[in-house]
Amino acid sequence: MANKSIIDINNLTRNFQVGDETVHALRGVSFSIQEGEFVTIMGTSGSGKSTLLNILGCLDTPTGGNYLLDGESVGNMSKDQRAEYRNRKIGFIFQSYNLLSRTTALDNVALPLLYNGFVNKAQRIERAKQALIDVGLSNRMYHFSNQMSGGQQQRVAIARALVNNPVIILADEATGNLDTRTSFEILSLFQDLHQSGKTIIFVTHNPELSQYSSRTILLRDGKIISDTYNSHPLSAAETLAKLPNIDL
Amino acid sequence: MNYWNLFYIALRAILSNKMRTFLTMLGMIIGVSSVITMLAIGQGSKRSIREQISEMGSNMVMIHPNRGRMGGVRMSSADMQVLKAKDFEDLQKECPHISAITPQVSSSGQLINGIKNAPTTVYGVNEDYLNIRRYKVDKGSFFSDEHVKTYAKVAVIGTTVVNNLFDEETDPIGKVIRFNKIPVTIVGVLESKGSNSMGQDQDDIVLMPYTTVQKRILAQTHFQSIVASATNEKDTELAVEEISAVLRRNHQITGDKEDDFDIRSQEELVSTLTSTTDMMTVLLACIAGISLLVGGIGIMNIMFVSVTERTKEIGLRMSIGAKEKHIMLQFLIEAIMISISGGLIGVLFGLLASYLVNFLAGWPVYIQGWSVLLSFAVCTTAGIFFGWYPARKAARLDPIEAIRYE
Incomplete structure (x- = not known):
């Protein structure tokens, strides 16, 4: 459905030295992700998905193999180059939101742009506002992050991931801290973003969630054991509508 | 960024x-x-x-005879007959870093005006004394060079002395008072300076021509001290050196022999x-x-x-x-x-x-x-x-x- 390759990894390995022992967290992982895909990377803890996510997010470098992000090899970049790459190409979303407390939603969303030298103050506020509107928080811009619900906080975090116009959004257990209802609200938001053309990688250990994405990569013991395309993903909005409304 | x-x-x-x-x-x-x-x-x-301290004259240099021995007895510096008229004249002529210089002789005694009297010390000086000690004449005038040359019996007095000897209404100028038995005409009154940092009353002062004090009161030819003023504070050290050179020559002190005089600058006191x-x-x-x-x-x-x-x-x-x-x-x-x-x-x-x-x-x-x-x-x-x-x-x-x- 798309033609441009955003992520291209080939025979990726990552070893950790723990005392005398070498731990092989990734043992030769290869796949490529095209523009506009919504990929779920799934695996139990210890499967290597966190390590893979760190490498995909340019926080870590592989021991062996190649990683091309948006056409450039990350493996031989310096720390500063990777930081700049994270700033311009990647939007992170974390399980625990990681918002700055005592800071407004708007300032939280604008944060990545502060580290981008090409954006002035007016543009910064403009883009942050737009991102908040995109995630449905136009009426919460000046609320402090610690005065918001979990779902709202995660929406702010998503807006923060979008504000730099990244080529890929990396979500790490983005619904892990939320109740079922809110989880599906967030998932629905991800599907909307996907519809609008964003490329998303969703890392989770919850098999249920894979039904809502267009592709699922299953990891176990540092290797890919399955890579399946889902031609008819479920709609999170529909699932949400079917949920019994226990609040009422 | x-x-x-x-x-x-x-x-x-x-x-x-x-x-x-x-x-x-x-x-x-x-x-x-x-x-x-x-x-x-x-x-x-x-x-x-x-x-x-600088009220007393910050660039002041004082020359005293060194306390020496006379036949085994250590003498008071005032009794050392070291500083002579020639020293004063030479210093006046030869030291370029001195702007004012006066000999100083003093004598204690009783001042008497009718029924009023007070103990005081009379200082014999010349006109330069005003500059050196930063005194100003309030009424009348200071005694002149002519007075010095003629051993005139004239005096300039401080306000404390005025208060001790005269009623408030009386103008002291032109009045004759007695110092011990010598009649003295008052020609001027000094402006009040108050007490100095050591608590001395600077207005309890009687100034007379040094020649008068030497000849008519003390009957001596030497000075108790010579007080000078350096051209400015920074030149004090230079002035001290010049004075030392002149005095050593005049007193025929050579090599590392001990000086028979002692020079103190106000700077030292300050420090x-x-x-x-x-x-x-x-x-x-x-x-x-x-x-x-x-x-x-x-x-x-x-x-x-x-x-x-x-x-x-x-x-x-x-x-x-x-x-x-x-x-x-x-x-x-x-x-x-x-x-x-x-x-x-x-x-x-x-x-x-x-x-x-x-x-x-x-x-x-x-x-x-x-x-x-x-x-x-x-x-x-x-x-x-x-x-x-x-x-x-x-x-x-x-x-x-x-x-x-x-």
Whole structure:
């Protein structure tokens, strides 16, 4: 459905030295992700998905193999180059939101742009506002992050991931801290973003969630054991509508 | 990266925790304000001593006979018949760094005007004495060169003497009083100077031509001392050297033989008197400096806590694109902002405290520009120095671990 390759990894390995022992967290992982895909990377803890996510997010470098992000090899970049790459190409979303407390939603969303030298103050506020509107928080811009619900906080975090116009959004257990209802609200938001053309990688250990994405990569013991395309993903909005409304 | 953004980020971080920021600043505030206040008090007392001394003539040089022995008996310097008229004349002619010079002879006795009388000391001097000791004639005039040459029986008196000998309504000018048995005509009254730093009444003074005192009262040809004034304060040392050279030649003192005279400048007196206050100033400044150091360590302490507490935030900033130097600079700027604003408040408090000390306790204070600048510079440096290590610690964090830190 798309033609441009955003992520291209080939025979990726990552070893950790723990005392005398070498731990092989990734043992030769290869796949490529095209523009506009919504990929779920799934695996139990210890499967290597966190390590893979760190490498995909340019926080870590592989021991062996190649990683091309948006056409450039990350493996031989310096720390500063990777930081700049994270700033311009990647939007992170974390399980625990990681918002700055005592800071407004708007300032939280604008944060990545502060580290981008090409954006002035007016543009910064403009883009942050737009991102908040995109995630449905136009009426919460000046609320402090610690005065918001979990779902709202995660929406702010998503807006923060979008504000730099990244080529890929990396979500790490983005619904892990939320109740079922809110989880599906967030998932629905991800599907909307996907519809609008964003490329998303969703890392989770919850098999249920894979039904809502267009592709699922299953990891176990540092290797890919399955890579399946889902031609008819479920709609999170529909699932949400079917949920019994226990609040009422 | 726009580096102004870092200032903005650091400012936000400081403002988001006002209480902690204030407590951290407190160390700097106390340190800086105490340094400024202590130095102000020290400088103030030093200045007031200096001022009192310079009232007597700050570039004054006094020449006394050295206390020598006469047949095994150590004599009072006034009894040494060393300083002669020729010495005075030669010094007057040959020393370019002397602007005024007068011989000085003195005699104690009773001043009598009718039924009123008072004990006093008569000083025999010449016209230059006015300049050297910074006296001014209030009424009448000072005695002239002519009076000196003719051993005239004239006197200029201070206000205390006027009060002792005359009624308030009486104009003393032209009146004849007696010093012991000698009648003296009063030609002038000196302007009041008050007491000097040693508590002596500077207005209890009777000045007469030195020739008169020598010939008519003491019957001697030598001087008890010679008082001179250097052309300015800085030339005092030169003047002392010139005087020494002339006197050694006149007195035929060669090689390393001991001088039979003793030259003292006011400068020496000043430094003797101010050395104690100098020492106190240094001591006080040291104590205050230590509190500044403690304030600096306080900043380091808080910055360390802050780095640990905000590990997750640092991880987040790194994962959204902050480079090591950005994190480093952010924390360094935070530390410097805290120390600079603490320093500024400290300067204000210091000035206020100095003023209060002056106002409430009546101590003389003098605030020197450099002491304000110095303490401000020291606290800024302390901010950089003590903020650097925690900032580096923050910058070296591994983003992967930092973001998952709980």
